Amino acid sequence: MRKRNIKAVIPEKKDQAAKRKRKGSRGGRPTGHDAGLHKERNTVEPLIxxxxxxxxxxxxxxxxxxxxxxxxxxxxxxxxxxxxxxxxG
Known part of the structure; x- marks a missing residue:
């Protein structure tokens, strides 16, 4: 996703972040996410x-x-x- 300049919409899970941090420098950078898009997604997804x-x-x-x-x-x-x-009602 970074190569294509795509920003994540869903935040990283806590257990995935913990595992990445345990790996140290081999774990890679934390993924940033767009909180506004995530909020919009959570309003549309239940309707779908x-x-x-x-x-x-x-x-x-x-x-x-x-x-x-x-x-x-x-x-x-x-x-x-x-x-x-x-x-x-």
């Missing part, structure tokens, strides 16, 4: 998991892109309505 909870969307059984998009819209509206009901 909710969308994929339906088998048809997760496995993409629809024949055409239009039908697949319609399924995504339907599932997103179901999630939105459920969240509204929970908030007022």
């Amino acid at each position: 998991n909710k969308l994929k909870a339906r088998r048809g969307i997760a496995t993409r059984y629809d024949k055409t892109p239009e039908n697949y998009l319609a399924g995504l819209h339907l599932r997103a509206s179901m999630i939105w309505i459920n969240d509204l009901l929970k908030a007022t």
